[in-house]
Amino acid sequence: MNYLIGVDVGTTSTKTVLYDEHAHVVDQFTQGYPLYRDSNGMAEQDPEKMVAAVEQVIHDAGQQIDFANEKLLAVSFSSANQSLILLDEHFQPQSRVITWADTRARNAADQLKRSPLGKQLYDKTGTPIHPMSPLTKLLWLKDTAPERLAATSYFGDIKSYLFYRFFNSFKVDISIASCTGMMNINSGDWDPTALELTGVAKDQLPEIVNGTTQAVGLTDEAVAKMGIPADTPFVYGAFDGALSNLGVGAIQQDTVAITIGTSAGVRVITDHPVIDPQERLFCYAVDNGLWVVGGPLNNGGDVYQWAVEHLVTPSAVQNEQTDPFTLANRVIEGEPAGANGLVFLPFLGGERAPLWDANARGSFFGLNNLHTRADMLRAVMEGICMNIATVYQAVCDLVGQPKSVTATGGFARAEVWRQMLADVLNCPVNIPESFESGCLGAITMAMKSLGMVDSLSAVQNFIGAEKSYQPVPETVAVYQKYLPLFQQVEGLLSPAYSTIAKLQRK
Structure with missing residues (x-):
């Protein structure tokens, strides 16, 4: 062998x-x-x-x-x-x-x-x-x-x-x-x-x-x-x-790859450089003749981890005899889309795409005395997905609407995340069986270098099974009302980010 x-x-x-x-x-x-x-x-x-x-x-x-x-x-x-x-x-x-x-x-x-x-x-x-x-x-x-x-x-x-x-x-x-x-x-x-x-x-x-x-x-x-x-x-x-895209087979312009680990990324591969007139996205090389267009986001699973640590009580975990993240996912599944009118901006660590503002900060918007920890957990997960959707929309503006999204990262292990992403994006989301997409992309480049394959598209033969999640029309309709609100609130708060960041640094 x-x-x-x-x-x-x-x-x-x-x-x-x-x-x-x-x-x-x-x-x-x-x-x-x-x-x-x-x-x-x-x-x-x-x-x-x-x-x-x-x-x-x-x-x-x-x-x-x-x-x-x-x-x-x-x-x-x-x-x-x-x-x-x-x-x-x-x-x-x-x-x-x-x-x-x-x-x-x-x-x-x-x-x-x-x-x-x-x-x-x-x-x-x-x-x-x-x-x-x-x-x-x-x-x-x-x-x-x-x-x-x-x-x-x-x-x-x-x-x-x-x-x-x-x-x-x-x-x-x-x-x-x-x-x-x-x-x-x-x-x-x-x-x-x-x-x-x-x-x-x-x-x-x-x-x-x-x-x-x-x-x-x-x-x-x-x-x-x-x-x-x-x-x-x-x-x-x-x-x-770039290799994460390759490793999940997202090497055509009609497939967007989204990764949500500690941070997140939205990327599509093209056969020519594409520059965003609004400077929201990057354009980097994959290799000669292939380019990746997209945006990296600072705030992904780390924000969800922060929310679980602060909003899930140890006593509840003990009572349910499970781990905090499994309990949080279960709670979120029982909450309605839109978190009962609560919006969360997930910029705990500044933000790269689409804001490119290291001073950006997170916030809850719409919070009232009827909201619960469950609403806040749901809003956090939705805020991460809506921020990803903002970058996804920018990618679509430049390269066209994709046929599907392939998603990987730690989030992809939870059903509630998978379905929520499909609903927020209003696009089918495919989850590949293999999670180590970067290493698979790397060895595919090695195979091409060694002459074992003619093209990087040969990676399609190595990926294995995928599970597909279709957007639910009723839930999509809810998010199509909340996503513009998310973007509006972010625009309103943006001028204040530098001021609050300076106060925090002091």
Whole structure:
């Protein structure tokens, strides 16, 4: 038997899935690491802990292979995007990994967004102006720590750093590069305007390569840590959102993929770049000739977790002899659509799409003395879905109404979430059997790189069964009244977000 390993390098953990050559899951492994939030807005990782985690999970997967009689065909990578690492002349880290979740560049982002140059850069790079992007992180460092930039020889991300550690080669795939705010989506190369603005030279950035590019020739240290053959090809892959689309088979323009985990995302793949005149959505590369259009949302399952922790009492959990989330889902199922006239804006962690406002804050609207904890739980779940629907509508505005939605993430395990999403979107929602879509997308890119498949569309053969949820007309009619109200309230509160955020920071 031959094998492939898909690696998904995430914000708080790295996982691997070991597949056989027919893309059947054999085993999976996870290794966690901390996310440092030492100061207001900080969200950083330790690059050495991340390297160790990646080496460990690949080692664990490799232990399942009998290398005397079996072969590891390739290791392929999915990773979170929009990270930044400062490196010295020997490619040693001079900073921790500044992640997408770090918001300390908010002032730099606000200033750029208000200038004409902000719109020009969005049109050229497809990356909304927001603290998440390496572009604005570099502007923040340029303003607040110019001496650190002056002492930096190279600027990378977690994937380019990993590949450097494993192969002594400083390269990055086009998908990750396109998420930086510094790659021109038309030329596929680093954008001169972005380079001039940040003061970064092209040769200080990794070389941009296709996602199916292979790196071969692991260092002796990497071989010792991972315990796999030195000639094992490592395929660069893409960023996690793009590979999640691929891994659920949403690779045509008529299928939208929605992921709701800790955060959330709405994405559709096209065969050409699509720029949103209203700057609500991103446009990133998947690989040569494929683009993903959509929006990331900060607020997904983490908001629901907050609500369950604060609104479900321990005594109720004990009485029902179940866990808090199962109880909350059961309570919500018994509540009417619209939560008895209660609307929740789920912006507990600021928001990316569609607002692109790190100062956004959450709120209940319509609360009166008749409302209960059950109403509030239902409103929270509906608020998350309606926020997703706002991004979904923006995607439809640009690329057309899809035939269906494919949804994955932790939420997809609960029936009430699945049906609610179909009703709020007024579109069929399909839930695939496999939840590890990023790793499946990664090994599909490896298969294409190795010539095992002709096209990425071959992933359709590996996905397995799906369960479909159809919108219920009566419930759809309710949400079609509440969704415009949700958007109206958000518009009314938007001017006050910066004021409340400043008061909270004080």
